Amino acid sequence: MKKVFVVSVLLLASLVMVTAAVAQKAVTLKIGINAEITGDIPKVGEATKFAAQMWLEDVNKAGGIEVGGKKYKVELAIEDNESKAESAAKAATKLITVDDVIAIVGPQASKQAVPAGEVCNNYKTPMITGWSTNPNTTKDRPYVFRACFLDDFQGPALSIFAKGEYKFTKAAVLYDVASDYPKGLAEFFKKDWEKKNGPGSVVAYESFTTKDTDFSSQLTKIINSGAEFLFTPQYYNEVPLIVQQAKQLGWKKPILGSDSWASDELVKLCGKDCNGFFFVSHYASAGAKGATKEFIDRYKSKFGYVPDDVAALTWDAIGLIGQAIKNAGTITGDVKKDREAVRKALANTKNFPGITGTISFPPGSGDPIKCANIVKINDKGEFEFYKTACP
Amino acid sequence: MSTPKDIQSTPRRFGRLWRFFQEVPLLGWLTGALAAVLAEQFVGLDLAHLVDLPKIPVLFGFENALKKPELIPGTVLYILMIYLAPTLLVGRLLQLPANRVAGFLARRWPVASVVFHLALLYAVLHIWSDINDYRVIVVKITLIAVMLTLSLNVINGYMGEFSCSHPGFMALGAYAGSVVTIVLFTNSSMYGPAVLPPAIGPYLFPVALFVGGCVAAVGALAVAIPSFRTRGDYLAIISLAFTFIVKSLIENLEIVGGPRGMRGQPDWSNLPVVFVCTVVCVAVINNFVRSTHGLALNAVRDNEMAAEAMTINTQRTKMIAFLFSAFWAGVAGVLFAHVLRYVNPGTFGLQQLAEVLAMMYFGGLNSIYGSIVGAVSINLMSEMLRPLEIWKWILIPLLLILVMIFRPTGLIAFRDFDPVRLIQPKGKERSKLEA
Structure with missing residues (x-):
């Protein structure tokens, strides 16, 4: 009996305590972050989180976002989607219905971004992904946007570069047939290259499967085909293997890559073998100027490493959201109306000065118009901005 | 003191x-x-x-x-x-x-x-x-996980083989079901306009579920036949290979979207549908494992030669178990695809396998209760601990290790599930009932 009494007194006491602690709450704007913090690609999630937190710091230093002459405090709601499609959908639902966010940044990888985009579009919540390049993510979804250019844009950008810079006519492609991203890029590149240089100008079109580590038979075919350069749209962990094996087999010509090369890990794994090669990128860390350089320096001093493209694209994505909130006119406090206003402002974005390029959204599309940066891996193993290519 | x-x-x-x-x-x-x-x-x-x-x-x-x-x-x-x-x-x-x-x-x-x-x-x-749509999606995914775990338990628990082919079965079901609903009932960019009027679609959704299950069951033949000759580790390897084959197959089939996946499934996996499917699945699997076939499975598990001597047709038993189990995994796959309204071959890989195995071994072998408890607890835990981010992946595996140490066959293993007994009254009323 005594115990029951003690328990009930404790319960009552804590009830009184928490009711007393009720404080006045001001309207805060919440931005959701749906990131791959655990799972296959934790670095992507980490970069997303860090970039968003850095942005939040800036905003809070300025006292919040000013909308219609009034300043609103901003909060981030960060959710881990475990790099799983179903978790990304769950996280998006949670951010929208539980946390009442005004907009969501992420997920970054297409496997997660497509289902999460479905959820966001159904709930009429603006979502912007930094990194996802699958056309399905934004297609027929007025509420879903992206900050990066699409895969089909990288192919032409590269072929313009290879043609303009070297006057090449014969290309070889080596790609992972089992992975969405490399496969798409390889196809887009092949189509564009053959359009410009005539059928059969892709002299070798070789494939392998994810987690293969021996490419010697494909590379031998490529070397024997007489190709003038090799295009391999692989991820940073596979490129060093390909490059090193190609060099062992006697390949001396250029190798070009896609934005998936852009990670410091590439240089670490590759050593000197990758120096002198080019890839298309959203941004380059070495040789950056202005706002890009400022971002890189701050990120580096804060988190101890040079930010990769995910961080830069997240920075732009969340910056786009911030600007859209600013341009939304008024914040009503009714989150559904505010989301609608933010979406409208976001869709009308023109010439947003991002660190990965100037971003505009064409009418009726969530895919931005911007130029590609061609990046060279210089002799010091740094990613150096080389030139822009605008197809 | x-x-x-x-x-x-x-x-x-x-x-x-x-x-x-x-x-x-x-x-x-x-x-x-x-x-x-x-x-x-x-x-x-x-x-x-x-x-x-x-x-x-x-x-x-x-x-x-x-x-x-x-x-x-x-x-x-x-x-x-x-x-x-x-x-x-x-x-x-x-x-x-x-x-x-x-x-x-x-x-x-x-x-x-x-x-x-x-x-x-x-x-x-x-x-x-x-109260909240987040709860709806959590409940739906959890119920689907229950179906999946239960169907795996038929092979790994009741029959005692170690099969790793469930993500493959699920993928087959998910894709087959999606193709049926997208081709027949939706105007899609992939397959053109709907063949049948979309309004009757929800009533014919069971057909899509059935087709998904059947396709998975046909796929299961590829694992069932080698299982006549191999057991243990070898079957595990063959079934694992099956999962990879299915994944590569879909990745290379451009007609279902290849590695880019397939989008646009109609939103028919709502809560009542998923609930009814789960109930039917639990009922059918429970009846199966308590029938002569189910007892034959146990006999094959405990001693195949003795079972054969006792006139059990072991080949037929294994074949039925594999097809039956794959059928339900396929149905779960169809539901899964229609909850997310997007399928991607990358979803049906090793991670999925690890998860469903964890749910089954956590809950308990050879037990319907175990599968339900395992699937629900692992799913809810993983959802509730999500804010812990990386620590979640230390906590849950730690729990699994503890369960494996103290209850090596899982939390509620080898328990008979008798729904009639479960719903009986207690106390005086029960004695009345028994009398």
Whole structure:
């Protein structure tokens, strides 16, 4: 009996305590972050989180976002989607219905971004992904946007570069047939290259499967085909293997890559073998100027490493959201109306000065118009901005 | 000073508490839970504000409390007052009428009694998840995981083989079902306009589920036939290979979207559909494993040669088990694809396999209860601990290791699931029923 009494007194006491602690709450704007913090690609999630937190710091230093002459405090709601499609959908639902966010940044990888985009579009919540390049993510979804250019844009950008810079006519492609991203890029590149240089100008079109580590038979075919350069749209962990094996087999010509090369890990794994090669990128860390350089320096001093493209694209994505909130006119406090206003402002974005390029959204599309940066891996193993290519 | 008497009295005191509730039948508990979710529906928000929570805690408060520890007392109070108190009180108060009703139904129409209990369970789930759409998607994914775990248990638990082919079966089902619904009932960019009027689609969704299951079952032949010759590790490798083959196959089939996946499934996997499928799945699998076929599975597991000597056709038994299990995995796959409304071959890989194996071994081999408990607990835990990010992947595996040390066959292994017994009244009414 005594115990029951003690328990009930404790319960009552804590009830009184928490009711007393009720404080006045001001309207805060919440931005959701749906990131791959655990799972296959934790670095992507980490970069997303860090970039968003850095942005939040800036905003809070300025006292919040000013909308219609009034300043609103901003909060981030960060959710881990475990790099799983179903978790990304769950996280998006949670951010929208539980946390009442005004907009969501992420997920970054297409496997997660497509289902999460479905959820966001159904709930009429603006979502912007930094990194996802699958056309399905934004297609027929007025509420879903992206900050990066699409895969089909990288192919032409590269072929313009290879043609303009070297006057090449014969290309070889080596790609992972089992992975969405490399496969798409390889196809887009092949189509564009053959359009410009005539059928059969892709002299070798070789494939392998994810987690293969021996490419010697494909590379031998490529070397024997007489190709003038090799295009391999692989991820940073596979490129060093390909490059090193190609060099062992006697390949001396250029190798070009896609934005998936852009990670410091590439240089670490590759050593000197990758120096002198080019890839298309959203941004380059070495040789950056202005706002890009400022971002890189701050990120580096804060988190101890040079930010990769995910961080830069997240920075732009969340910056786009911030600007859209600013341009939304008024914040009503009714989150559904505010989301609608933010979406409208976001869709009308023109010439947003991002660190990965100037971003505009064409009418009726969530895919931005911007130029590609061609990046060279210089002799010091740094990613150096080389030139822009605008197809 | 604590005396030995004090130490002894603690469990006894809990025992006394339990005795107070031990005659509450399942019907009483379900009514109590219904009262709890109704209370949440009507006064949940007010109470949440009263204990200084910004909103109703969606998953028992874990989603907020782990990030903002100052909300913990409020959350605990909320859980006690909204869930625990009504369930216990109403359950105990209605003990007598609930027992009478359960006894009456069990004597007159046992089938109606089962249906009544299920309807109550569904009402609880529905009202609970009505508060927030996040709960709906969590419940749906959890129920699908229950189906998947259960179907895996038929092979790995009841038949004692180690099969790794479930993500493959699920992928086959998901893709086959998606193709059926997208081709027949939706105007898509991939397959052109709908063949049949989309309005009748929801009524023909069971057809898509059936087709998905059948395609998975046909795929299972590829694993079943080698299983006549190999066992143990070798079968595990063959079935693992099957998963990879299915994944590569889909990745290379441009007609279903290749590695880019397939989008645009109609939104037909709603809560009632998923719930009914899960109930049917549990019922059918339970009847299967308690039938002669199911007992034959156990015989094959315990000693294949002896089983053969006892005139069990082991090949046929294995074949049936594989096809049957794959069928349900396929159905789960169709539902999964229609919840997410997007499928991607990358989803059906090793991670999926690890998860479903973990759910099954955590819950318990050779047991329907075990599969349900395993799937629900792993799913809910992984959802509730999500704010912990990387620590979650230390905590849950740690729990798995502990379970494997202290209960090597899982939490509730080798337990018979008898729904008729489960819904029986307790106390006096039961003795009446038995007499």
